[in-house]
Each structure stands twice: as C-alpha cells, then as structure tokens.
Amino acid sequence: xxxxxxxxxxxxxxxxxxxxxxxxxxxxxxxxxxxxxxxxx
Amino acid sequence: xxxxxxxxxxxxxxxxxxxxxxxxxxxxxxxxxxxxxxxxxxxxxxxxxxxxxxxxxxxxxxxxxxxxxxxxxxxxxxxxxxxxxxxxxxxxxxxxxxxxxxxxxxxxxxxxxxxxxxxxxxxxxxxxxxxxxxxxxxxxxxxxxxxxxxxxxxxxxxxxxxxxxxxxxxxxxxxxxxxxxxxxxxxxxxxxxxxxxxxxxxxxxxxxxxxxxxxxxx
Amino acid sequence: xxxxxxxxxxxxxxxxxxxxxxxxxxxxxxxxxxxxxxxxxxxxxxxxxxxxxxxxxxxxxxxxxxxxxxxxxxxxxxxxxxxxxxxxxxxxxxxxxxxxxxxxxxxxxxxxxxxxxxxxxxxxxxxxxxxxxxxxxxxxxxxxxxxxxxxxxxxxxxxxxxxxxxxxxxxxxxxxxxxxxxxxxxxxxxxxxxxxxxxxxxxxxxxxxxxxxxxxxxxxxxxxxx
Numbered sequence: 001x002x003x004x005x006x007x008x009x010x011x012x013x014x015x016x017x018x019x020x021x022x023x024x025x026x027x028x029x030x031x032x033x034x035x036x037x038x039x040x041x
Numbered sequence: 042x043x044x045x046x047x048x049x050x051x052x053x054x055x056x057x058x059x060x061x062x063x064x065x066x067x068x069x070x071x072x073x074x075x076x077x078x079x080x081x082x083x084x085x086x087x088x089x090x091x092x093x094x095x096x097x098x099x100x101x102x103x104x105x106x107x108x109x110x111x112x113x114x115x116x117x118x119x120x121x122x123x124x125x126x127x128x129x130x131x132x133x134x135x136x137x138x139x140x141x142x143x144x145x146x147x148x149x150x151x152x153x154x155x156x157x158x159x160x161x162x163x164x165x166x167x168x169x170x171x172x173x174x175x176x177x178x179x180x181x182x183x184x185x186x187x188x189x190x191x192x193x194x195x196x197x198x199x200x201x202x203x204x205x206x207x208x209x210x211x212x213x214x215x216x217x218x219x220x221x222x223x224x225x226x227x228x229x230x231x232x233x234x235x236x237x238x239x240x241x242x243x244x245x246x247x248x249x250x251x252x253x254x255x256x257x258x259x
Numbered sequence: 260x261x262x263x264x265x266x267x268x269x270x271x272x273x274x275x276x277x278x279x280x281x282x283x284x285x286x287x288x289x290x291x292x293x294x295x296x297x298x299x300x301x302x303x304x305x306x307x308x309x310x311x312x313x314x315x316x317x318x319x320x321x322x323x324x325x326x327x328x329x330x331x332x333x334x335x336x337x338x339x340x341x342x343x344x345x346x347x348x349x350x351x352x353x354x355x356x357x358x359x360x361x362x363x364x365x366x367x368x369x370x371x372x373x374x375x376x377x378x379x380x381x382x383x384x385x386x387x388x389x390x391x392x393x394x395x396x397x398x399x400x401x402x403x404x405x406x407x408x409x410x411x412x413x414x415x416x417x418x419x420x421x422x423x424x425x426x427x428x429x430x431x432x433x434x435x436x437x438x439x440x441x442x443x444x445x446x447x448x449x450x451x452x453x454x455x456x457x458x459x460x461x462x463x464x465x466x467x468x469x470x471x472x473x474x475x476x477x478x479x480x481x482x483x484x485x
Contacts, residue, residue: 108481160432163428163431167432170428174419174421175418175419175420183482184419187415188412190478191411191433195432195433195436198463201463202463205459205463
C-alpha cells in the first residue's frame with residue numbers, strides 16, 4: 001500500500017479560508033455602509 | 042455611543058480576533074495526518090455552522106416572544122438575526138463542500154449535516170423573502186414570526202430524518218476523518234474559534250438591529 | 260368542543276362543496292398526476308433501471324406536487340371572492356376555521372393521491388396490493404404533516420406579492436422530513452421488507468404530525484388577526 005504520506009489538500013484549505021473571509025468581511029462592509037447612510041425621512 | 046457604533050466596535054474586535062484564529066489555525070495548530078491541511082477548514086466551518094444555528098434559534102425565540110408580548114423590538118431582532126444567519130449559512134455552505142471534496146471525494150452529499158445546512162439556508166432566505174413581500178409592518182411581523190417558529194421546530198426533525206436515513210445508507214468515505222478533539226492544541230483552536238464566531242454574531246446582530254431601528258423598516 | 264368540531268366540519272363541507280361543483284383544482288391535479296406518471300414511464304430505460312428502484316420516488320414526487328397544487332388553489336379561491344373576510348366575520352373560532360380548511364385540503368389531496376396510486380399500479384408493475392395497508396398509512400401520515408404546514412402558510416402567502424412562488428420556497432424545508440420518511444418506507448414496503456424495519460420512520464412521521472398540526476392550529480389565529 002502507499003506509504004504514510006499526508007495528503008496534499010492545502011489548496012482546499014486556502015480556498016475555504018479565503019471564501020469565508022470574503023463573505024464575512026463583505027457583510028461587514030455592507031453593514032458599515034448601511035449604518036452610515038442618511039436616515040430615511 | 043450609539044447602538045450602531047457599539048455594534049461596529051464589537052464587530053471590529055471580533056474580526057481582529059478572527060484574524061488571530063486564522064493565524065493560530067494555519068500556523069500553530071498541528072496538521073492532521075489523515076486529511077492533511079483541509080482538516081483545518083473545520084476551524085472555520087464548524088463555528089460558522091454554530092453561529093448560523095444560534096441565529097436561527099434566536100429568530101425562533103424572538104418570534105415566540107413577539108407573538109406573546111407583541112413588542113415590535115422582538116420582531117426587529119428576529120429580522121436582524123435572520124439576515125446575520127444567512128451570512129453565516131453562506132460561509133457554512135461554501136466551506137463545507139470545500140472540505141468534503143478532498144475528504145469524501147465529492148462536493149456534495151445528502152448526509153445529515155450538509156442537508157441540514159442547506160435547509161437552514163433556505164429557511165433564512167424564505168424568511169427574508171417573505172418579509173420583503175409583505176408591505177404592512179404589522180402583518181409582516183406576524184407572518185415572519187409564524188414562519189420563524191415553525192422553522193425552529195422543524196430543525197430537530199430535519200436532523201433526525203436525515204440522520205436516520207444516513208445510518209441506513211452508509212456513505213463511502215475516501216479518507217476517514219478522525220475526530221479533531223484528540224490533541225489539545227486543536228481543541229483550543231476550535232473552542233477559541235467558537236467564541237470568536239459568537240462574538241462576531243453579536244457584533245453583526247447589534248449593527249443590523251440598530252440599522253433596522255433607524256430606518257423603521259426591519 | 261362540540262362547537263369546534265361542528266364548525267370545522269361546516270367550513271370543510273363548504274370548501275368541498277365548492278370544489279366538487281367547479282372541480283377545477285381536482286381536475287388539474289389529477290391531470291398533472293397522470294402526466295407525471297406518463298413522463299416517468301416513458302423517460303426511463305427499462306433495461307437500465309428497474310421499476311422497483313424508481314417507484315417510490317416517482318410516487319412521492321407525484322404526491323407532493325399534487326399537494327402543492329391543492330394548497331395553492333385552496334386559498335386562492337377564497338381570496339378571489341373575498342370570502343376569507345366573510346369567513347372571519349362568521350361566529351366561528353379561528354381554530355375551527357383552520358381545522359376545516361385542513362380537513363378540506365386533506366380530502367382533496369386524498370382523492371388525488373388515491374387516484375394517482377391507482378394510475379401508478381396500472382402503469383408500473385409494482386406489487387402494491389400486498390402492502391396496501393401500511394402504504395396507505397404512510398401516505399396519510401406523511402401528507403398530513405406537510406399539508407398542515409402548507410395550509411398555515413398558504414393563508415399567509417395569499418396576501419403577499421409573489422404568492423405562487425412564495426409557497427414552495429417557504430414549504431420546501433418542511434417537506435423534507437416527511438418525504439424522506441415516506442420514500443424510505445415505500446421503498447422498503449415494495450421490496451417486501453418486514454414492518455419492523457420501518458417502525459422508526461412511522462414514529463418520526465407521527466411525531467412530526469403531532470408537532471405540526473398542533474403548531475399550525477396554534478399559530479393560525481396570528482395570521483388572520485386584524
């Protein structure tokens with residue numbers, strides 16, 4: 001059988017961490033801007 | 042300090058801490074032998090799922106309180122929590138398949154967890170679509186509360202049914218995922234991440250609630 | 260208690276009368292059922308996939324679509340004639356109103372499902388008659404659950420902007436547990452498995468029904484309170 005090598009799955013980790021960050025930061029920006037918008041009369 | 046500002050502060054701190062979690066998870070937490078680096082997705086995926094569930098639970102709770110006490114603040118809070126929950130669900134739904142692909146060999150599978158996450162996402166979306174489609178605020182609040190409560194009661198049934206289904210139809214597993222609770226370093230990273238994601242939930246909800254309050258358009 | 264049942268029955272009877280006079284909803288549901296069955300029959304390759312494998316899914320797709328159609332029609336008819344407002348003024352409790360609607364909806368869906376099942380046994384060579392009792396039981400249990408939620412939701416969506424789109428979107432997550440259970444049970448029944456293997460699913464369905472019929476009855480007044 002194959003030797004005990006650790007699978008090279010780093011790409012997925014990077015992708016996931018980036019996607020998560022983009023979504024959370026994106027939502028933060030959305031909220032920030034809505035919080036700064038002028039009050040509706 | 043206004044409520045919006047308070048929310049922003051909490052969010053900012055939470056995001057900073059999230060950066061810390063990222064560093065800790067990537068650099069200072071040991072790599073798991075059987076799954077490789079992809080296992081580290083856990084530290085983001087699982088806490089975001091927790092935040093989404095927390096959000097849904099809060100929607101349900103606030104909905105019950107609204108129907109009982111008729112206080113529009115509860116409705117406003119429910120609305121805020123639903124939107125925040127959607128964001129966390131999205132994180133959950135994207136990081137999940139990215140973990141599943143290398144580990145199970147497939148992007149998606151109808152197992153208990155993934156199906157539940159997808160249904161939760163649909164519930165959040167449905168809840169907000171409903172809110173958007175009702176003009177009268179009083180009616181909107183009541184309708185939303187009804188859906189919110191039903192959604193909350195539904196969760197255990199979804200989990201049960203899919204779990205029951207999956208125990209009878211075992212999935213082929215390409216790499217067998219081990220429980221990440223063994224080494225203490227991993228546990229600490231996971232638990233810290235839970236705390237940070239909870240704080241982030243709070244920060245988001247406070248901001249969103251404050252925005253709803255301001256615009257009177259929850 | 261007597262009033263509750265009597266009034267509920269009056270509401271149900273009214274709906275059933277209306278429907279059987281015009282027969283629009285039932286007809287369209289039946290036609291749709293037949294259509295789905297024909298499509299599935301011609302769509303599959305008999306050498307590749309055995310009927311038994313597909314049968315439970317086909318059956319339950321048909322049943323759930325029929326359910327959705329029924330739900331949509333039920334409250335639409337009310338709203339078209341402003342009849343809902345009239346009903347709300349009547350001296351009957353909200354609970355009776357809801358239960359009446361629920362019974363009427365269940366009756367419609369039952370007619371469509373029974374007919375669908377008969378057509379199904381005609382088109383597909385599946386041994387239904389040996390397991391008809393547990394099969395009918397699971398049909399009743401699974402359908403009651405999501406029709407209860409559906410009746411509640413349709414009362415709401417009929418006043419919203421995108422009513423026809425809204426109902427399936429809201430209802431989808433609620434269909435999942437009863438449908439999974441129903442398909443699982445049906446598959447096991449057709450395969451001739453002993454009932455003990457599906458007891459857990461029946462319990463789940465029963466629990467679901469108790470939970471959601473009660474919840475829907477409890478919440479209905481909130482959707483129509485002025």
